[in-house]
Amino acid sequence: ELKVEQNPLFLSMQEGKNYTIYCNYSTTSDRLYWYRQDPGKSLESLFVLLSNGAVKQEGRLMASLDTKARLSTLHITAAVHDLSATYFCAVDVGSNYQLIWGAGTKLIIKP
């Protein structure tokens, strides 16, 4: 069975701290996606990682991909309240870009 596992599933942290969300997956894939979802809202694409060793950064968020370890990380630097949201990773499987999703990491950043 194809699985995408995120940890932690819930994270409460203080502003200014650094932390990392982990995404492990059980199938071979060269493409991994990170999305953000605010409460009651739709999903917004953050990063698309297309190959082993890929690293992308946007503001205080940085994502990386290790296809050999089947692991992606989303690192948050000096967290701010506006980054509070649920973060999902998803893996691209099949020939038509079908996505298998992790359960999400709910991130709460306290002022």
Next chain:
Amino acid sequence: NAGVTQTPKFRILKIGQSMTLQCTQDMNHNYMYWYRQDPGMGLKLIYYSVGAGITDKGEVPNGYNVSRSTTEDFPLRLELAAPSQTSVYFCASKGPGTGTSYEQYFGPGTRLTVT
């Protein structure tokens, strides 16, 4: 350019009723997808389409049907609603799988309750 639009935003159905969730995109994307999201969970793929006239099942297709008569529209049909279909439904579309166009663009979602 509206992106991906979905109607309705909310709906309450009684057990056994039927309904169609509408999805339209104006980006001329070939790929379209239907997902459901249960509370506190990730998304599960219901059906997808790679172009007009071509559809295929995802992870959780039972109880649903789709059609794709045009590039723009990808409606999802629930024939006999059951409480297990209470969920938030998202439609997404994607451009050609080359260059930087791998990401899927999501609609605002339809919140469905079956009682």
